[in-house]
Amino acid sequence: MTPTDQVLTEQLRTGHPGACEALLRRFQDKVMRTAYGYTGNQSDAEDIFQDTFAEVIRSIGTFRGESELGTWIYRITIRKAQEHHRRKQRKWMFSWFSDSEDESADPADPDGHTPESLYIGHEDLENVRQAVNRLPDLQRQAITLFYFNDLPYQEVAAVMETSVSSVESLLFRARRNLKKTLERPNEEVSV
Numbered sequence: 001m002t003p004t005d006q007v008l009t010e011q012l013r014t015g016h017p018g019a020c021e022a023l024l025r026r027f028q029d030k031v032m033r034t035a036y037g038y039t040g041n042q043s044d045a046e047d048i049f050q051d052t053f054a055e056v057i058r059s060i061g062t063f064r065g066e067s068e069l070g071t072w073i074y075r076i077t078i079r080k081a082q083e084h085h086r087r088k089q090r091k092w093m094f095s096w097f098s099d100s101e102d103e104s105a106d107p108a109d110p111d112g113h114t115p116e117s118l119y120i121g122h123e124d125l126e127n128v129r130q131a132v133n134r135l136p137d138l139q140r141q142a143i144t145l146f147y148f149n150d151l152p153y154q155e156v157a158a159v160m161e162t163s164v165s166s167v168e169s170l171l172f173r174a175r176r177n178l179k180k181t182l183e184r185p186n187e188e189v190s191v
Contacts, residue, residue: 037148139174
């Protein structure tokens with residue numbers, strides 16, 4: 001029998017045996033889809049997944065239950081994805097100024113993709129992933145939650161701590177920007 005969010009939260013707080021496993025079973029797919037939707041990279045998504053669940057376990061005592069447990073976990077996942085992205089960008093930027101010559105790192109590709117790995121799968125899917133990554137942060141969050149996780153507008157709004165009309169507007173602008181980016185890949189996207 002699957003415990004309710006309230007029961008699971010209390011079990012996590014008290015260190016109940018099996019509570020962490022129950023948490024993982026309930027949310028692992030959603031967290032991985034969110035992380036992968038945000039990064040488009042399996043390795044990065046796994047790092048974000050681990051960071052997210054470590055933060056959930058560490059911070060469960062601060063969860064007040066004002067939102068659904070899943071909504072709180074989505075927020076943590078998005079925050080961890082943003083932190084991961086910033087760290088990678090900083091690391092990539094500083095690699096340009098490094099004195100060491102690391103032949104394995106290509107500064108033109110901060111994700112470490114090889115030309116072959118970019119070709120594996122559908123080229124169109126890769127183009128869409130790259131276009132999503134070029135979106136402004138809030139638009140990327142809305143697209144990831146709505147399309148990659150199939151969340152309804154209300155839940156996307158709860159996760160993003162905004163109104164449903166703001167989510168609708170973000171999704172409208174994101175779809176418009178994606179269309180423009182896919183048609184003219186060298187043009188800048190608008191906020």
